[in-house]
Amino acid sequence: MMGIANVSSPEVFVLLGFSARPSLESILFIIALGFYVVSILGNGIIILVSCMDVHLHTPMYFFLANLSFLDISFTTSIVPQLLVNLWGPQKTISYGGCVVQFYISHWLGATECVFLAVMSYDRYAAICRPLNYTIIMHPQLCLSLALASWLGGLTTSMVGSTLTMLLPLCGNNRIDHFFCEMPLIMQLTCVDTSLNEVEMYVASFIFVVLPLGLILVSYGHIAWAVMKIRSAEGRRKAFNTCSSHVAVVALFYGSIIFMYLQPAKSNSHEQGKFIALFYTVITPMLNPLIYTLRNKDVKTALRHIVLEKCCGFAGPWGHI
Template sequence: MEGNHSAHGAFILLGFSDRPHLERILFVVLLTLVGNTTIILVSRLDPHLHTPMYFFLTHLSFLDLSFTTSSIPQLLYNLAGHDKTISYAGCAVQLCLSLGLGGVECLLLAVMAYDRFVAVCKPLHYMVIMHPQLCLGLVSLAWGCGVANSLIMSPMTLWLPRCGHRKVDHFLCEMPALIRLACVNTAVVEGIAFILAVGIVLSPLAFILVSYGYIVRAVLSIQSSSGRHKVFNTCGSHLTVVSLFYGNIIYMYMQPGASASQDQGKLLTLFYNIVTPLLNPLIYTLRNKEVKGALRRLIWGNLHLRKTI
């Protein structure tokens, strides 16, 4: 009876209770929300950015917003007082969103790599290949696979017997932390998680690396230095985001059980839930003249409109 009761009881999120100075850093979430919202608005409002690349970037910014808003409100609530609990339903929602959004972002980054491959290696046929129907289909495929991953792994993780263990050594309901609470052998669950991670994490990463192999070969054949610089600018931003995101995900989900360090796991989860979504808008705006130009046009347009009124 205790095992059944604990399966649906509230969880206690320990978070960074042993490192209170880290908790103050978490309020940078406001900058994350502003940065990603700005990318979405600029990409939608400026006609010059109505291209496949910025269509995918809008979805990436939406994912970053979702990552942050799915975990941080509960975290801020826990930081505000002594109550560190989260309901079973709330924990389930966090887990489902974490697994689903993570899977979508892995595949979306692969889609963005394909977009860069077509733009660099087949520039004359770019708009024919990357037509709106294909772009929508690729994004839908990414979302579908992410949702499927969540629907498979979330129930398997939540239904593991915990024998009364409710203290989650994490600041959110993350799959590795919940697996550690199980009082049974979790080899089967970890094996399935590894297999899905190969399909959703490693396969897109391999596709990204192959795509950039072709891109590098195409860049080396470009005679113009300005042409090379333009390619490096657009592709460099994407590669930076890929490095930040995949580095954390591979560490977390290719070793989901007890073999992963708990402290490192918490810090890496904090990084890709807050720091990476904060850095992504900066990476794309600081390295991208088109986004900076769109921001200037929107700002000057609004100022001119106010003066006219």
């Protein structure tokens, strides 16, 4: 099969994207560029603040910095090529570029699912086991969970993407989307893809359904613990520690579930492109805004760093 794949693989792929709606392309270019810049800046600020301020050297912000780096990497693997295709008449991507894109996007997408589950466990430990939190979420465990998330996503990407690469495409090179994605590449093949589909379903269960189940279980325990808090102030503080993560999970999983549960109609594929645009362009931009606007610690640390670096004022916390 490998020999067939090498012979029949096209030199370039045509990403049809939004070419059926040419009047929208210039508008989408401006929107995608603006959101991409804000995403890079916002997530970069989260990483900078989490590293520079010692008050944020906690498990929660360690995982948040990882999530921000992941969002920067994920959106960068897709948006620059999208901008090129929206700007000019040529809608092509090289075979190698397409392969790299679906390897990386698959890796980072699976990793984010696991990271969101890990972050929900961190919130469970903080609220349901507050006295033992520092013992449970010790630095070695946090590092191990982060490495397991990255390596787990990489493993499923290597397996699934490599199986997809081996499929003979028989000269088909038109992808009705704005980026290269494994299911879309599989649609171009001229052989049986049963093995690939089984692998994809198993990987989806392990890296999408199972993490979502763990998140729901964690927040079930959190909700039960919060209801047992007698003071309104205590319940408010507990809610505030989780609200940002709940919002991010809702955005991420909501867009994925909505896209994959659509009926197989002709117009549903067009809707799927806009939903994909939402979770590849808009969601990575919203994540840092959610954590910054709803998190007093991040806002305080950012204000402190700006005052210290720009104005030479150390503030009440002193120099870092």
